[in-house]
Amino acid sequence: MLSRMREQLARAGIDAAALEARLLLGHVLDTDTVALIAHGDRKIASEECRRALELTQRRAAGIPVAYLLGEREFWSMPLQINEHCLIPRPDTELLVSLALERLPAENPCVLDLGTGSGAVILALKRERPDIDAWGSDLSGPALAVAARNARALRLDVHWFQGRWLEPVRAAPTFDLIVSNPPYIDPGDPHLEQGDLRFEPRMALAAPNHGLADLEAIAAMAGQHLRPGGHLLLEHGFGQAAAVRRMLDGWGFHEVCSHRDLAGHDRVTEAQSRDGST
Numbered sequence: 663m664l665s666r667m668r669e670q671l672a673r674a675g676i677d678a679a680a681l682e683a684r685l686l687l688g689h690v691l692d693t694d695t696v697a698l699i700a701h702g703d704r705k706i707a708s709e710e711c712r713r714a715l716e717l718t719q720r721r722a723a724g725i726p727v728a729y730l731l732g733e734r735e736f737w738s739m740p741l742q743i744n745e746h747c748l749i750p751r752p753d754t755e756l757l758v759s760l761a762l763e764r765l766p767a768e769n770p771c772v773l774d775l776g777t778g779s780g781a782v783i784l785a786l787k788r789e790r791p792d793i794d795a796w797g798s799d800l801s802g803p804a805l806a807v808a809a810r811n812a813r814a815l816r817l818d819v820h821w822f823q824g825r826w827l828e829p830v831r832a833a834p835t836f837d838l839i840v841s842n843p844p845y846i847d848p849g850d851p852h853l854e855q856g857d858l859r860f861e862p863r864m865a866l867a868a869p870n871h872g873l874a875d876l877e878a879i880a881a882m883a884g885q886h887l888r889p890g891g892h893l894l895l896e897h898g899f900g901q902a903a904a905v906r907r908m909l910d911g912w913g914f915h916e917v918c919s920h921r922d923l924a925g926h927d928r929v930t931e932a933q934s935r936d937g938s939t
């Protein structure tokens with residue numbers, strides 16, 4: 663069964679055909695990939711066979727393996743995901759590490775803008791249970807996924823829906839605001855390739871060469887930060903200079919960028935001067 667699936671995936675041009683065949687079959691048989699190999703003589707029921715081949719066909723048609731499994735690991739947490747939210751990327755763990763280093767010692771109040779599956783705020787809350795955690799998204803279906811993940815992980819987060827900071831008027835001011843907003847240029851040909859074809863366009867692309875949402879957040883965040891509070895923004899690796907300029911322009915200080923493991927500027931941070939920048 664495994665070799666049949668692997669061959670179909672390889673024929674469809676899937677690079678990691680062997681690994682993905684194991685993941686998909688493991689999903690159908692409700693077993694992990696090690697047990698799959700160790701018990702290679704197990705009989706497969708015809709219904710399991712049908713489901714495995716159906717998943718293989720959908721994967722061969724390009725649907726991301728994470729959507730087929732309904733799950734992706736982030737920060738060593740299993741997160742449920744579906745086609746309404748971005749598939750969390752390992753790159754974004756840099757945002758989490760930097761955020762953890764900047765949290766005040768006690769009961770910090772933290773907001774994750776554009777939370778998607780909840781990946782960032784749930785990772786922070788898991789590491790620091792004393793956080794007063796808030797997450798927002800414009801997408802109701804994405805927020806439903808985030809709330810489901812919070813329940814499954816038994817983490818307490820306040821969720822709200824709306825355009826960036828517009829709905830947070832009644833909320834407290836924050837010690838830290840983090841965001842991984844859409845930042846791909848709508849004309850970027852990568853949007854028509856690989857997994858990106860199947861992810862929500864509103865999670866990926868933003869007008870003005872991908873900078874419009876970063877700019878909207880930079881414009882609003884200062885009013886919602888406590889004095890000395892931090893803003894951390896993930897962005898494309900060619901956008902760091904533009905993001906630093908916009909943060910300087912909105913009156914933030916201590917503006918600097920940080921590189922991901924591939925050596926690309928991936929996150930830019932800034933600090934509020936007096937909470938009214």
Ligand SMILES: C[S@@+](CC[C@H](N)C(=O)[O-])C[C@H]1O[C@@H](n2cnc3c(N)ncnc32)[C@H](O)[C@@H]1O
Nearest residue numbers: 748750776777778799800801825826842843865
């Ligand atoms: C790149 S995804 C990040 C998802 C998640 N934080 C992660 O890192 O995996 C961007 C998120 O921003 C949300 N979004 C897009 N436009 C928005 C807006 N105007 N206001 C609030 N959220 C928005 C999308 O629905 C999406 O969930």
